[in-house]
Amino acid sequence: MIRYEGFGKRYGRVPAVRDLDLRVREGETLALIGPNGSGKTTCLKAAVGLVRPSAGSVTVLGLDPFRRPAARERLGYLPQRLGFPDAASAVEVMRFHARLRRAPADVAPELLARLGLAAAAGRRTDTFSGGMRQRLGLAVALLGDPAVLVLDEPSAALDPSASLAVRDALRDLAGDGRTIVFASHDLAEVGALADRVALFDDGALRALGAPRELAAGLELPSRLRLGGAGVGPAAAEAARRAGARQVSLSGDELSCEVPPGEEGAVLEALRALGPPLQAISVVAPGVEEVYRALLRPAPRLVA
Amino acid sequence: MAGDAVLTVAGRELRAALRGRLIASFGALFGLLAVGIALAGLGGSGLVLVQDFTRTAASLLNLSLYLFPLLGLVMGAAAFSGSGGDLELLVAQPIRRSTVLAGRLLGLCAAISAVALAGFGAAGLLVGLRAGAAGLEGYLVVAAASLLAGAIGLGVGALLGVVLQGGWSAIGWALAVWLYFAVLFDLALIGALQVFGDARPGLGVAAALALNPVDALRTLALVRLDAELLLGPAGATLVGAYGSGAGFVVLAIAAASWLLGPGAAAAALFARRDL
Numbered sequence: 248m249i250r251y252e253g254f255g256k257r258y259g260r261v262p263a264v265r266d267l268d269l270r271v272r273e274g275e276t277l278a279l280i281g282p283n284g285s286g287k288t289t290c291l292k293a294a295v296g297l298v299r300p301s302a303g304s305v306t307v308l309g310l311d312p313f314r315r316p317a318a319r320e321r322l323g324y325l326p327q328r329l330g331f332p333d334a335a336s337a338v339e340v341m342r343f344h345a346r347l348r349r350a351p352a353d354v355a356p357e358l359l360a361r362l363g364l365a366a367a368a369g370r371r372t373d374t375f376s377g378g379m380r381q382r383l384g385l386a387v388a389l390l391g392d393p394a395v396l397v398l399d400e401p402s403a404a405l406d407p408s409a410s411l412a413v414r415d416a417l418r419d420l421a422g423d424g425r426t427i428v429f430a431s432h433d434l435a436e437v438g439a440l441a442d443r444v445a446l447f448d449d450g451a452l453r454a455l456g457a458p459r460e461l462a463a464g465l466e467l468p469s470r471l472r473l474g475g476a477g478v479g480p481a482a483a484e485a486a487r488r489a490g491a492r493q494v495s496l497s498g499d500e501l502s503c504e505v506p507p508g509e510e511g512a513v514l515e516a517l518r519a520l521g522p523p524l525q526a527i528s529v530v531a532p533g534v535e536e537v538y539r540a541l542l543r544p545a546p547r548l549v550a
Numbered sequence: 551m552a553g554d555a556v557l558t559v560a561g562r563e564l565r566a567a568l569r570g571r572l573i574a575s576f577g578a579l580f581g582l583l584a585v586g587i588a589l590a591g592l593g594g595s596g597l598v599l600v601q602d603f604t605r606t607a608a609s610l611l612n613l614s615l616y617l618f619p620l621l622g623l624v625m626g627a628a629a630f631s632g633s634g635g636d637l638e639l640l641v642a643q644p645i646r647r648s649t650v651l652a653g654r655l656l657g658l659c660a661a662i663s664a665v666a667l668a669g670f671g672a673a674g675l676l677v678g679l680r681a682g683a684a685g686l687e688g689y690l691v692v693a694a695a696s697l698l699a700g701a702i703g704l705g706v707g708a709l710l711g712v713v714l715q716g717g718w719s720a721i722g723w724a725l726a727v728w729l730y731f732a733v734l735f736d737l738a739l740i741g742a743l744q745v746f747g748d749a750r751p752g753l754g755v756a757a758a759l760a761l762n763p764v765d766a767l768r769t770l771a772l773v774r775l776d777a778e779l780l781l782g783p784a785g786a787t788l789v790g791a792y793g794s795g796a797g798f799v800v801l802a803i804a805a806a807s808w809l810l811g812p813g814a815a816a817a818a819l820f821a822r823r824d825l
Binding site: 258292295296297298299316317318319320324326328329330332333334335343344346347348349384387421 | 640643646825
């Protein structure tokens with residue numbers, strides 16, 4: 248759907264993205280994560296034709312989005328910084344963009360309703376909260392039923408309710424089979440939505456893959472928590488002997504890190520102590536652990 | 551489709567501008583001043599005289615040639631510097647950048663025309679009702695010159711916005727350019743004429759005036775007004791030098807170049823610019 252081949256971008260003498268090879272697969276949700284200035288937004292803007300590659304190429308459905316407006320016909324975009332004309336109502340904004348996208352204008356109310364803005368359709372957008380503006384931006388991006396959505400920090404600066412509403416909307420959209428590429432600093436959101444994660448640092452792709460694949464490749468430990476009458480110093484010692492690390496006791500709760508594949512052995516060792524265990528939870532490493540692991544000096548990994 | 555899209559963008563820009571504070575404030579200010587000047591002209595003449603349209607036009611000429619380029623410069627710079635945040639969303643639509651630029655400029659030009667129509671219309675109606683239609687042609691020339699000055703300001707402002715990108719720096723430079731158009735150039739020209747000791751209107755002065763579109767338009771408008779009546783022997787000399795012939799052609803070409811050149815440069819740069 249979107250293909251970066253040797254893509255590089257410099258702003259003056261400053262390199263923003265270097266030598267990126269990345270292919271966004273049809274129907275997947277790909278999250279771009281990384282620190283500020285790592286190149287995420289530049290990658291998204293290049294896919295929409297807002298920036299011109301300094302090196303290599305970017306294509307959307309086989310077309311160069313910078314030179315061929317047709318590349319954007321099946322692509323919806325939500326910029327990081329959204330602006331609407333003063334005093335325009337939500338429905339006016341939708342009608343305007345529908346006309347430009349040659350989409351039927353009568354889908355505007357339906358899209359606004361889908362994003363929870365039906366009651367605000369006639370309201371001026373300069374009276375909207377940040378969450379409402381973001382959802383309106385998403386509604387604009389959905390005009391013309393695009394096959395690809397490119398979203399730059401869709402839930403940035405939103406309160407938890409608005410952020411969750413946007414996350415739910417994105418989950419629904421991904422369920423429709425759309426290809427979604429989004430940048431985010433919210434690792435919980437990324438973990439909840441992304442099929443694959445592309446981790447950028449200093450303009451370079453440091454890691455690409457499903458969170459589980461990346462965690463497995465990095466041999467990141469799971470987090471084990473358990474409680475019950477059997478939890479005590481003896482249990483902690485048994486866990487250590489079975490291979491657990493970072494073992495800690497807090498009241499009647501034990502938590503520890505377990506290397507991949509060792510979870511069963513640790514649990515078996517604890518059960519063998521006798522008293523019953525309760526409240527067992529094994530949390531597999533997620534995006535946050537991958538992010539922490541990779542943004543320390545680490546070898547390049549592309550899973 | 552491209553033509554439709556240009557009109558769609560232009561219509562949106564026009565609506566947004568007419569609802570915005572800048573146009574509303576500017577329209578109210580210019581309308582009040584225009585009507586005030588018309589009333590002052592009528593009052594000063596006691597009973598209505600035949601030259602009232604001409605005198606009102608002459609009084610409005612300087613005011614409007616200060617204000618309309620300022621409006622155009624600021625609007626053009628703001629529209630293309632990306633300060634509003636909606637330029638990125640607009641360019642991300644499946645339309646050409648030239649469509650975005652043409653649509654925005656057309657819409658903003660229509661908004662400036664609406665201000666000109668309101669101000670000149672209100673003042674003109676007042677003068678027409680009291681003094682009749684004599685001198686109307688010159689009055690319309692001044693209105694057209696003001697509109698052209700606004701359009702030139704738009705093109706220059708758009709170029710500044712495209713080149714500088716940052717909202718406030720583009721608007722800051724737009725104000726600096728306006729200062730050049732309105733004040734600094736005239737001071738420099740007067741100084742130069744003093745130094746070189748030949749202030750007679752001729753091709754040299756016309757070439758110098760071509761460096762400032764406001765002065766070029768002012769001169770072109772003055773020679774179409776009853777300059778002899780307004781300015782006496784100086785007006786007659788002005789009409790002789792620039793009312794026709796090479797002087798007129800130089801100034802007309804200068805005005806046309808200022809109208810088209812910055813807009814074309816903005817279009818060329820906007821097509822390649824990163825957003």
